[in-house]
Amino acid sequence: MSDVNTTRASAPQWRDLRETVQRNCDIADARYAGNDTLCTYLLKMREFYRWERGLPYSMALDRREVGDWVVAREQHWEGLEAQDLDALTLGERRFDPFDHEAVNQHLSPHGLVYGAGYGRGARPLFFLGSLIKLEDYEGYRIYVVGQEMARDLSSPPAMSRGERIFVRRESIRRMVFEMIEAWQMRGAPAVDSLGRALRAYGHDPGNDESLERMVDAEVESAVWHEVGEVLAGRLLGPEWQERMMTVAGSRAERVMRAVRDHLADCLATLPALLDDAPEGALHFYFANLGGMRALLFPQLREAYEGWVKGGTLEELKRLIAPAREHWLTVAERLLREPPETWPVSDEALPSLCPDFSGRRLG
Known part of the structure; x- marks a missing residue:
């Protein structure tokens, strides 16, 4: 990737934009933050407080101060839930808050980047930050974002x-x-995937450099996954996102996301990790392989465990091509069949899992 000038524009020049983006973020939070479980919500709020105050991770937080902040933030949200998202103003022009393409044409020369989209449950997502790196490759553009202003x-x-x-x-x-x-x-536990990743990275709990090495590697892994997402999008077309919106917030959405994640990973992430990525990055991938993704692809975990017990990476590598075909077929099935007929119950989920019995892999 090529370096981009990351000097942030002067705060007064971009204050109105930052405030508008943050207001839209707050409106989205007012509408959707309550969808998380209580534990997840409180963890997110704690780290949101840390970000807003600019506090380092090593600094212990005062529970009472955080609690007071949470109450004040929830009161702030109460007045925003019914508000409409604001248009973004740049010079004499106004932009729809989801028109990230047009906004970034104005911001990129200034070392800034704006993101807008939808997350789980059709939740609107926004951010404004500094642009660290930019790459154009085979028709897609990659933004790596640094310090975030909103x-x-x-x-x-x-x-x-x-x-x-x-x-x-x-x-x-x-x-x-x-x-x-x-x-x-x-x-x-040193024997689990994260323990192996930390050992491979030479992680030292008191050493920020070792943490940054891990972060750099995970930035690259995230890039490869999103490249896979773009490639999957080309295969599945706009109908996939349209179908996703119809099942937003349901178990069917979780299945759709897991299927597409596996397709994206077989298209780009896993080939990259198995080619020349640091060993720690591969361990970290499996440390993150949980939930619906783990349920739908047990063979992937089995092949990984075989490797860490002394096997070779060939078993993992041989899974990629047939698994890629499998997940594309499953995704096309989900597009073809009405959601009410999908096998998303605990009992029916195994019918979506790969079956390589009697098949030559690789």
Whole structure:
């Protein structure tokens, strides 16, 4: 990737834009933050408080101060839930808040980047940040985002819209830190995937450099996954997103996202990780392989465990091509059949899993 001038434009010049983007983030949070479980919500609020105050991860938080902030934030949201999203104003022009393409044409020369899209449950997502790196490759454009000036509570590490990919370094750093923190609370088991990743990276809990090495590698992994998302989008067409919106917030949406994630990973992420990525990046991938994704593709975990027990990577590599064909077939089935007929119950889910019995892999 080529470096881009990341000097942020002067705050007064962009203050109105930052405030408008943050207001739209707050409106989205007012409408959707309550959809998280209580535990997830409180964890997100704690880290949102840390971001807003500019506090380092190593700094302990005062529970009472955080609690007071949460109450004030919820009161602020109460007055926003019914409000409409605001248009963005740049000079004499006004832009729809989802028109990231046009907005970024104005912002990129100034070392800034704007993101807008939809997350789980059709939740609107927005952010404004500094542009660290930019790459145009085979028809798609990759933005790597640094310090963020405006963001919402959800703040996913990466997303793609059409042929545009956004990877958010702050969010990836936060994800890595939280995973390590939870791992330490579990007693730091060295034999699980995250323990192997930390050992491979030479992680030192008191050394920021080792954390940054992990973050750099995970930025690259996130880029490869989003490249896979773009390639999957080309195969599936706009009908996929339209179908996703019809099942937003349901178990069927979770199945759709897991199927597309596996397709994207077989198209780009796993081939890249199995080619020349650091060993720690592969371990970290499996540390994140959980939930619906793990349920739908048990063979992937089995092949990984075979490797860490002394096998070779060939078993994993041989899965990629047939799995790619399988997930594309499943995705096309989900587009073809009405959602009410999909096998999304616990009992029916195995029918979506790959069956390589009697098939030559690779």
